Amino acid sequence: MSSETGTGTGTESVRGRGVGTAVVVGAGVGGLATAIGLRRAGWEVTVLERRTSPDRYGTAFGIHPTAQAALDRLGLGDALRARAVPYRDARIRRPDGTVLAALPLERIERKAGRPELLISRPYLIDALLAELDRLGGVRIEYGHRLTDAAALAAGPDCLVVGADGINSVVRTAYFGHRSGPRPIGTVAWIGIAGFETGLHGETWGDGRFFGMTPVEPGRTNWYATVPEATTAREVRAAFADWHDPVPRVLAETDPATWIRYEMRHLHPALPTFVADGRVALVGDAAHAMTPNLGQGTCTALLDAEALTRAVAATGTAGGPAGLPGALRAYDTERRRSAQRVAFGSRNLHRFATACRPALRDALVGLLPG
Template structure:
């Protein structure tokens, strides 16, 4: 039997959860504090496992129509020498399909178009307790500063800055090179995003202003200085890298509340897994809920926690570790180690 659910947050995790619950026949209310879907954000890498989850949610074809394959990415030094290749070929060989990239707004559009219930905007949830009284299931998909987590899961997970900000943007041409370029204490990324455009991000120490960026990356290989001088700093977006630490002991509470995505395990973006893990959470949660029905919510939530918590927290740990490794000032040692990776 189906029940009534409220999903707090209309990001990737919340919209994907709402889709899964609607497919299981649940009545779903989606609340978001914003006035509309935020139409900014970088290109998200979607791994084949998350693509398969999107297929199971019935949105795989719509997603692929807006996505581009990511097949050739290298790690380079600032003067352009290749240190290693990203494991994209291996991923494709093993999964039988490539990693795909999609811009955050397009992914949100795809998910929202698949929903047959509207999002209720300008609903800033501050205390999830009353929602739990009014619905069979409460899903906290409200991002890194989750109010659902804060009110119902205690204070164990803290939002921590990692000392790095990322300036992100989109260049109106296709770069011939993709991947990441690692310098001392800073790095620059270039990925496809859609035909004719290139997604870029510059990760620098927290105190860096947009005005310092051109000098910090002067002399780096093409097209990095060209991108920074050719785009308007007013169009760059500042994205602060943060994560949740320590990891939560559970993603579920009281047999009727579950956290998904950043609310459960916000991570630094270094492994490009923030959106993937949110999609995998949403699909696993709604699959368990559909299987057990409203009368079996406690076992459904336990099954979800068992399937996703350790796995997502391992990814978050890996991403944080990679962040420390990449942004080190000891770049000589780092580069020597990276050269040992299989190409």
């Protein structure tokens, strides 16, 4: 795998190679997984990434059993399990520590035969890059700022995959401006504490919530929303009287390592994830969602696996000739499913941050404890 810097549209890198040539825009989880699947199907792949180096920022990813199965089919299941930790025994609580309900992790594990897993984001990115390096035949061009996404599919022999996130240049070029990033008026903070809390799940307050999950031995992943807070000091103050260990997690995590971001989603939902018989969107480019269900990475992995499976079904020799049908099959399999998850995540955000917590807590209390 080579790392190059490009300044053109990227078309020169992928045109003229004949059958089975693809360009993937974006080297996040969805883009790298798509590149792996396409390479396994015999395609030559170029990945264009605007960042100048691999994107390893962030904390933890939750990987649902369905996404684990997708990683197995991509040949990455063992790499995931080597660094992931199981997520079990998590609760929804009030700020005073009163348990309202259990998260449905036990039911998920019983039904799937495997637990929900959590993995550090850098570990997953590195596992994807290592698999691409092992496969060969994939070029990643870092520092490539795409200026003309529409030119990528100028030739009839190229599959274009937009995996370039919520601000997708590919989506705008091929799908227009009707759907785009929409803020929901909430700022989130995430970080990793340097100790294990032994207590996991989410605590829901009045317009605020705080979550803790395992991530690796000796560390705890946490996330919080505080509508009115703009500084680490204000975040700490907002949770100062919440149950242990919430104040301690914030006190003992260096604010310099906190990540602050405005929560957004893609709205309105796209009527299709594919265009022109050779362009497809995956991950946040197709259905960016709030993080409340913890399914953003899972849906990106499911997209990547479904897309590359559909393309592989056309046969390596068939290549672009079978692309329109393959992309239609991908859209049929993934669009409604992914959009249902996005809709559910947005509604859960509204519910978790409700300004009538008494009614919300009464409803949550009806769930299995």
